[in-house]
Structures are given as structure tokens and as C-alpha cells.
Amino acid sequence: xxxxxxxIAPQTDTPTDAPPDDLLAKIRAQFxxxxxxxxxxxxxxxxxKLYYHSVQTAFYRRDQRVVDPAGMDILDVGCGSGFGTMALxxxxxxxxxxxxxxxxxxxxxxxxxxxxxxLGDRAEFVTLSLEELAQLxxxxxxxxxxELLYLQPDPAASLAAMGAVLKPHGIIRANLHSxxxxxxxxxxxxxxxxxxxxxxxxxxxxxxxxxxxxxxLRDDCRLKARTWNKDNREQEEKMMMNxxxxxxxxxxxPDLFDMLxxxxxxxxxxxxxxxxxxxxxxxxxxxxxxxxxxxxxMAEEADKLALYELLHFxxxxxDFWCSHPDAGDRDWxxxxxxxxxxxxxxxxxxxxxxxxxxxxxxxxAAALDGKxxxxxxxxxxxxxxxxxxxxxxxxxxxxFSGPKSFEDLVAAGRRSRPVDPVTxxxxxxxxxxxxxxYLLREFVKAGYVFVEPMA
Ligand SMILES: C[S@@+](CC[C@H](N)C(=O)[O-])C[C@H]1O[C@@H](n2cnc3c(N)ncnc32)[C@H](O)[C@@H]1O
Numbered sequence: 024x025x026x027x028x029x030x031i032a033p034q035t036d037t038p039t040d041a042p043p044d045d046l047l048a049k050i051r052a053q054f055x056x057x058x059x060x061x062x063x064x065x066x067x068x069x070x071x072k073l074y075y076h077s078v079q080t081a082f083y084r085r086d087q088r089v090v091d092p093a094g095m096d097i098l099d100v101g102c103g104s105g106f107g108t109m110a111l112x113x114x115x116x117x118x119x120x121x122x123x124x125x126x127x128x129x130x131x132x133x134x135x136x137x138x139x140x141x142l143g144d145r146a147e148f149v150t151l152s153l154e155e156l157a158q159l160x161x162x163x164x165x166x167x168x169x170e171l172l173y174l175q176p177d178p179a180a181s182l183a184a185m186g187a188v189l190k191p192h193g194i195i196r197a198n199l200h201s202x203x204x205x206x207x208x209x210x211x212x213x214x215x216x217x218x219x220x221x222x223x224x225x226x227x228x229x230x231x232x233x234x235x236x237x238x239x240l241r242d243d244c245r246l247k248a249r250t251w252n253k254d255n256r257e258q259e260e261k262m263m264m265n266x267x268x269x270x271x272x273x274x275x276x277p278d279l280f281d282m283l284x285x286x287x288x289x290x291x292x293x294x295x296x297x298x299x300x301x302x303x304x305x306x307x308x309x310x311x312x313x314x315x316x317x318x319x320x321m322a323e324e325a326d327k328l329a330l331y332e333l334l335h336f337x338x339x340x341x342d343f344w345c346s347h348p349d350a351g352d353r354d355w356x357x358x359x360x361x362x363x364x365x366x367x368x369x370x371x372x373x374x375x376x377x378x379x380x381x382x383x384x385x386x387x388a389a390a391l392d393g394k395x396x397x398x399x400x401x402x403x404x405x406x407x408x409x410x411x412x413x414x415x416x417x418x419x420x421x422x423f424s425g426p427k428s429f430e431d432l433v434a435a436g437r438r439s440r441p442v443d444p445v446t447x448x449x450x451x452x453x454x455x456x457x458x459x460x461y462l463l464r465e466f467v468k469a470g471y472v473f474v475e476p477m478a
Pocket of ligand 1 (some may be wrong): 047050051054058059060100101102103104106107123124125126129151152153154168169170171174175
């Protein structure tokens with residue numbers, strides 16, 4: 024299942040036929056007029072945004088190792104109004120963040136945002152296009168490129184430009200719009216282009232004109248039924264980023280792998296890997312059609328992801344981490360596949376986004392009151408483990424004072440529950456280990472803890 028895709032930016036149902044320089048000028052004008060995202064200066068990033076902007080999430084995903092962000096150099100390319108740059112600075116204590124954007128108005132706002140939150144000394148900003156990154160004369164441990172790659176005339180060249188300023192062990196996070204999930208918006212953009220609404224930088228007039236057209240259509244007109252609601256007219260940012268988006272294009276998973284090959288980079292993982300699990304699409308994972316079960320055993324990751332997006336095109340973004348080929352240590356066994364003895368010399372860390380007073384209090388309350396702990400109250404992932412039983416919650420309490428060896432967690436579990444609740448016999452080490460291993464396996468899968476072999 025490989026892509027036969029020489030051009031790499033293959034599809035386009037979309038209206039971009041402007042020459043690259045012209046296109047770049049249009050993109051700059053669009054974001055100078057309205058820096059993105061339009062989020063009030065005092066708004067703080069929500070926990071899931073901090074989670075995915077934590078370099079620890081990315082490096083653990085690649086290397087099964089926990090890194091210290093302090094001293095790291097992070098680049099936020101296409102930083103826009105700086106909401107993500109702020110998330111990078113907060114989620115990675117001690118790291119320095121450089122925000123770069125083509126649009127001076129966006130850079131200005133981003134700088135104000137970080138200053139407003141007292142993060143000015145952690146961040147630097149430059150007005151610079153992605154193609155000019157080498158001018159910075161610096162190399163980065165982590166590069167964030169959010170909501171930008173799909174706008175570029177040659178996304179593989181853009182990835183290569185980021186690769187050129189990435190340290191040998193570094194990681195890039197970038198994303199592409201999904202051709203499948205967004206197909207209706209691409210049709211709408213084509214209509215806007217046919218009507219001349221994308222000839223210049225769209226503004227109020229174009230929003231009104233496009234809204235007049237859609238309001239006038241019958242409600243059962245297929246495109247209207249699938250994309251339109253009467254409030255769109257009032258939501259300029261939504262209109263600009265969907266119906267009237269300049270240069271927007273859609274891609275597929277095979278396109279992504281072709282681009283990575285052309286840029287000499289290697290796929291690490293989807294950033295929301297929990298939501299790309301092909302097996303989760305089946306009613307009964309133990310009862311797959313035989314030909315499929317055999318095929319999946321042999322399939323590459325790229326093929327499984329491609330199949331996922333064809334079957335279930337739910338994600339707007341193909342949002343991924345990549346790095347230089349052979350960067351990091353990929354020679355490790357996933358925790359799901361560990362044998363009991365693999366747990367013996369391991370260290371368990373709580374994800375930094377769960378290292379909060381609220382989570383500690385909720386966990387302790389669950390352990391004491393016998394109530395389930397709802398993880399969605401703390402890190403709301405649609406695919407995460409929703410609840411943790413009271414007995415299990417107590418097993419995690421020692422992690423608030425710092426990482427613990429698996430052995431220490433087992434010992435703490437035996438002290439807090441010295442007897443088997445059914446037989447009342449003293450709790451043996453094996454009885455204490457089994458539930459802890461189960462909980463940690465599920466928590467690693469959901470991304471709530473890191474378990475790493477001792478160095
Ligand atoms: C959709 S916004 C994303 C902003 C931010 N990364 C976020 O996700 O919140 C895209 C940003 O990329 C910038 N941009 C587009 N093409 C660029 C390029 N070639 N070099 C640098 N910045 C670019 C735009 O000016 C805009 O601020």
C-alpha cells in the first residue's frame with residue numbers, strides 16, 4: 024500500500040494555482056490582517072495543549088526515555104499570535120523558545136502575549152519565513168510547526184528546511200490538513216475561488232458574499248448541509264480558516280510518508296497516537312477477519328495509518344512527530360509487550376501535566392472516599408482511559424513526590440493494603456505487582472505516565 028505520488032503535493036480539489044511568491048504574499052496579508060489564533064491575551068492554554076507541547080511527551084514516544092526540557096532550544100515556526108509559543112514555554116520549564124513568522128503583525132502580538140504572562144525572558148521572536156530559517160544560525164532540540172505545512176507550496180522542501188536546523192537527536196512536530204476529513208471545505212474554497220472571492224485578501228465583503236450564497240441555497244443542498252450553519256456569517260475567523268482560507272490544501276498519510284522520504288526525515292509517531300489505533304475501529308479485536316489479521320501482523324505503521332484514515336476520516340490534521348533517520352533509540356520493547364521481569368528495573372514518572380495540586384487532591388480523595396477518579400477532569404483526551412478505580416488511584420499517590428522505581432511503588436502498595444481484601448491473607452509481592460502492572464500499562468498507553476528502564 025504505497026503511494027504512487029511523484030509530486031508529493033498531489034491532490035488538489037483546492038484552488039491554489041497562484042505562483043509560490045504570490046501565494047506567500049497572500050498568506051502574509053491574510054495573517055497580517057488577522058493574526059491567528061484570535062485568542063484573548065490573558066487566556067492560558069488548556070491541559071491537553073500543554074501535554075502535546077511538552078517535549079517530554081515527544082521524546083518518550085520516540086525513545087522510551089524521559090528528558091529534561093531545561094536548557095533545550097525550541098523553535099516555533101509560523102508562531103502566529105503566539106498561543107502555541109506560550110504553551111511551549113509553559114510546558115517546558117527552563118527551555119528557550121524562538122518564535123518565527125512571516126507576518127510582522129503576528130510576531131508583534133506573539134511577543135506581547137508572552138510578555139503579558141511574564142514569559143518574555145524565555146522567548147525570542149523573529150519575522151522570518153520558514154525558507155529562511157538557516158539565517159538564524161542556530162540548531163534546535165525541538166521544532167514545532169503547527170497549522171502551517173499544508174499552506175506551503177512545497178511541504179517536503181519546508182520539512183527539509185526544518186531538518187537543516189534540527190540537532191541530530193532533535194524532534195519536529197508538524198501537521199498537514201487531511202484531504203479526506205476536509206474534502207467539503209476544499210470544495211467550498213474552490214467555489215469561493217470560482218467566484219473571485221480569493222483573488223485578493225478576503226475580508227468582510229467576501230465573508231458577506233459567501234454567506235449570502237450559502238444562506239440562499241436550499242438546506243438539503245449537499246455541501247450546505249454538511250458544512251454550513253447560520254452562525255458562520257458572524258464567525259469571521261472560522262470563515263477565513265475554512266471557507267476562505269488562502270493556500271489551504273489536503274494530504275493523505277501516503278503523501279506524508281513520501282514527503283518525509285524526500286526531506287530525509289523519519290516518522291516517529293502521530294502526536295495523538297491514541298486516536299489512530301486501527302484495532303479500535305473493530306467491534307471485537309479478537310475476532311478480526313483472518314486475512315486482515317494476518318495482513319496486519321506484517322503491515323508497516325504507514326499502511327495501518329493509511330488504512331485508518333480511509334476507514335475513519337475523523338482527524339482534521341495528520342499531526343506527526345519526525346526526526347533525522349536513526350536519531351534516538353528505537354530499539355526498545357513497548358510496555359504493553361513487557362514480561363513481568365522487564366518491570367523489575369524500571370522508573371515510573373507521572374506526566375508533568377498531571378503533576379498538579381488539583382490532580383493530587385482528586386487522586387487522594389478518590390483513594391480515601393472509594394470513588395472512581397475521572398481522568399477526563401484532568402487531561403481530557405477523547406481516547407484516554409476515562410476512570411480509575413479508587414483502589415488503583417491510591418497506587419499512584421507516591422508519584423507526586425517524584426519518580427519512583429516500580430519496586431518502591433509495589434512496596435508502597437503493600438503498605439497501604441497489607442492484606443488481601445477477600446482472603447485476609449497477607450498481601451504477597453506478586454499480588455501487589457499484578458494490578459500495578461495493569462494500571463501502568465494502561466496509563467502508558469493513554470499517555471498519563473512514563474515508565475522507563477533504569478539507565
Ligand atoms: C494558521 S496560522 C498558525 C499559527 C500557530 N502556529 C497556531 O497553530 O496557533 C499559520 C501561520 O503561519 C504563518 N506562515 C505561513 N507561511 C509561512 C512561512 N512560509 N514562513 C513562516 N511563517 C509562515 C502565517 O503567517 C500564520 O501566522
